[in-house]
Amino acid sequence: MSLSLLEVKGVKCSSIASGIKMNGNLDLSLISLIKGSNTAAVFTQNIFSAAPVIVAKNHLNSNVEALLINSGNANAGTGHKGIEDTYKTCEYLASELQVMPEQVLPFSTGVIGEFLPLEAFKSNVNLLVSSLSKEGMSKVARGILTTDLVEKSYSTSINIGGKTVNLSGIAKGSGMIRPDMATMLSFIVSDIGASKEELQECLTVAVNQSFNRITVDGDTSTNDACSLSATNQSGVQLSQCKDEFQKALNLVLKELAQMIVKDGEGATKFIEIKIEGLESSEDCLEVAYTVAHSPLVKTALFASDANWGRILAAVGRAKVNGISIENIDIFINDLQIIVSGEKSST
Secondary structure (H helix, E strand, C coil), X not given: CECCCCCXXXXXXEEECCCCCCCCCCCEEEEEECCCCEEEEEECCCCCCCHHHHHHHHHCCCCCXXXXXXXXXXXXXXXXXXXXXXXXXXXXXXXXXXXXXXXXXXXXXXXXXXXXXXXXXXXXXXXXXXXXXXXXXXXXXXXXXXXXXXXXXXXXXXXXXXXXXXXXXXXXXXXXXXXXXXXXXXXXXXXXXXXXXXXXXXXXXXXXXXXXXXXXXXXXXXXXXXXXXXXXXXXXEHHHCHHHHHHHHHHHHXXXXXXXXXXXXXXXXXCCCCCCCCCCHHHHHHHHHXXXXXXXXXXXXXXXXXXXXXXXXXXXXXXXXXXXXXXXXXXXXXXXXXXXXXXXXX
16 A cells, blocks of 8 residues: 655655565665765664664764665675675765765665675666655555555644644565564654654654564565654654654554555455453463464464464463463453353353
């Protein structure tokens, strides 16, 4: 699902076909940020992080002015050469933009184990920069796709003292989706004014309520990243509206996360699991993911078979202390199928 994106002041985008993808589709994208912008990011928890993740983490403390994204090649499992190649791509773009290489954050998604075709970057950064447009973010939403079937984008705005703050976000991902940031990329931009520390705090909260609560196949990728950039062009500071901004950011990420699940590889249903009554949110999440990852529960849901025994069994093997079967109630939508651990009589 792709929605019309609101323009964010201080942001220009472009996406071109550089030849990284053999089918000639868009595969090299740029999100350019006005000087004075700030960016925060979270990355995959996979300990075998891909080269662009390693470099992006190193560059994140700089005054980031560009996000360089390629699709079709993950640059993962490529060793020291992969890291060196990533630094080179940042240098190519930085030279064209007249910024420092460390002001470029690199992102890659695609096939694992192949080296980046550096010539595709070197010979196309000029076109990438000259193609920048205030309306180009929707094109980037297409350019970052791999196995996805649909584009994923969402915008919202808040009004603070008569001034409007826009937030626009895009994402890609349909396979290897498991909490802790799996094969997915997401880029959120806003014209609010905020420090890196403020953005990092807001992003962490929003990610933990969205991308870190979805799963498709239980695998965790090497390349995941989600960034939040603020251009300080709206005339509104985050300190004036932290709660309102957090709610808006939560909404954008939640919508994008749900789009990813609905576009999951081979997915035919979107299932939302709610767990209540345990001592902590961590315990609730453990039970939810145990149910969500159960092959028997998945096959039952695929067949539209309300096999409650499989759900109950999955709950029982969750690694959570203090669960008693006498306290288990299970509902499918509004229909209660388990009452105090036993089959409902209705």
